[in-house]
Structure formats: C-alpha cells, structure tokens
Amino acid sequence: MAENEIKHNGKVYFDVTNLPKRSKPAVATLTKLIRAIDEKVAPDARYNRNRNEATDDLAVACERAFPNQHTNVYVYGSCINGFGSRTSDVDCFVLLARGNLQNVGSFFNPMLRELRKNPTFSLLHSIRKAKVPIITVKHRNGMEMDISFASPCDPKEDVLENSALLNSYAQSNPKVTAVGRFLKFVLSCEPVYGSAKMNGLSSYSHMIMFIYFLLHGKYKIKHVKTNHPTDAVSNRINATEGDIFLDFLKFYACEFDSSKHAIDIRPEQVRMRDRLSFSCVS
Secondary structure, eight states, X not given: OOOOEEEETTEEEEOOSSOXXXXXXXXXXXXXXXXXXXXXXXXXXXXXXXXXXXXXXXXXXXXXXXXXXXXXXXXXXXXXXXXXXTTOOEEEEEEETTOOTXXXXXHHHHHHHHHHHOTXXXXXXXXXXXXXXXXXXXXXXXXXXXXXXXXXXBOOHHHHHHHHHHHHHHHHOHHHHHHHHHHHHHHHTSHHHHOGGGTSOOXXXXXXXXXXXXXXXXXXXXXXXXXXXXXXXXXXXXXXHHHHHHHHHHIIIIIOOTTTBOBOOSTTOOOBGGGOOSOSBO
C-alpha cells in the first residue's frame, strides 16, 4: 500500500488511493472477529437490570433532593441507542419542573448533598462550572452514571430524539449493530481518536459517521423517517460484516470530501460545508 505523505493546509495525510485487493479469507476472518466481539460486548439481561435499577434509585434520590417540585429522570446515549456495550455507563438528565439552570447552585447543591449521604451511590466527581454541569456517580451494582440537568425551558429533547434515531437504525439490521459495536471497540483501544476529552471525536460522532456511510455510501440503506422506535425500517445488506467495516474505512479515506460536505443522518440531508459553521459531524 502506498504511504506517501501528502501535505495540505499544514496537515499531513497519506496516499491511500493504491489500496491492496481484499482476499476472501481475510474478510472472512475479520467477519468472525466482528461477530465474536459483538457477542462478547453486547448488553445482556444483567446489564439491562442494573441500568434500570440505577435509574430507578436515582429517581428516588431526586425526590429527596427536590421535595418541593416534580422531577423526572431520562436516559439517553449509548446505553439505549442500540450501539452500547455491557460496559457502557448511563448518560441521564434530571428534568426539574421549576428548575432555573442559570442558577447552578439551586439544583447542583441539593443533588450533590443527597448523593453524598445516599448509601446507594458513590460520588466519583462533579463539574460545577462546566457549560453543562455534571455529576458522576457509581451505583452499588457497579453502574456508573453521568448526571446532568434540564428544565422546561431547556428540556434536552434533542438528545432523546437522537438516541431514538440511532436505535431505529441499529434495529434495521443486526449487521449494522455488530459493525457499529466493533467500531466503538476499535476506537476504545486508541483513546486519542475515540474520545472527545482527548480532542478526538466522540463515540457518538463515529456512530453518526457510520450511519451516514450506510445511507450515502455503497449500501444506500433506507432512511428512518421518524425517531420513534416502532418506525424502524428493515434494511437488507448482502455484504458480510467484514466487508461493511472495510467499506466504511474506504469511504472516509477515499470518497468523502470533508472540505465540501458535513454529515447529517436526517432524511434527505447532504449538507454543503460552505453553508455551515459547525463541524463536519453534526
């Protein structure tokens, strides 16, 4: 494979136009690996029980922390979007009926006090002054939870809709789920590229890129028209998991032009980058 360096706008790329041909044995081995990883990391019944138990106990803790107003706990992210693993933490937010998110202390302090004295949870860390204040705890069953907050003025409906949308695509074909989980597994082995905290792309962004490839790349799967799980379409993909993964890599290495296009997995969206001010993954 050619590995000639190409410099463009101060960045170094590699010439990947002269890729070697795939061999059937190699693709078959990769497919077996993807299926084995998927079977090993896919959430099981125990994971689902622990997630539900932790969420229910957090709801009780919220009632104690905010006795004078109604609260709801909503779960989103990898633990419910269909691409999670049995090690995924629980991303959730507390919706406060009368919350004032401008006054961080009004909601952050009561929640922190309750979690510190609650024997069901162990406080791992808290970030009060972040753009999105967050509290991280560990439930007694081992489940870690990242807790943020929302109010009727900012109900965070978008994160719930995005989780439901990804879940609908995950349900469309088991190969989609298997390759998506394998991609996250590979990224977890190199945290610089698989973590937003290390100035890389988050696993969520990589899942958006993967779905976009399936929609606009070689396979042209059907769009999900809504975010409701019952509206998930059934997509037939004749290729093996190994071929899908290699085609995903080839798509972004050789076909997708990030200087002209941004990524959006909503129906009929191929956004032109010169009309946007945000990242190529939206």
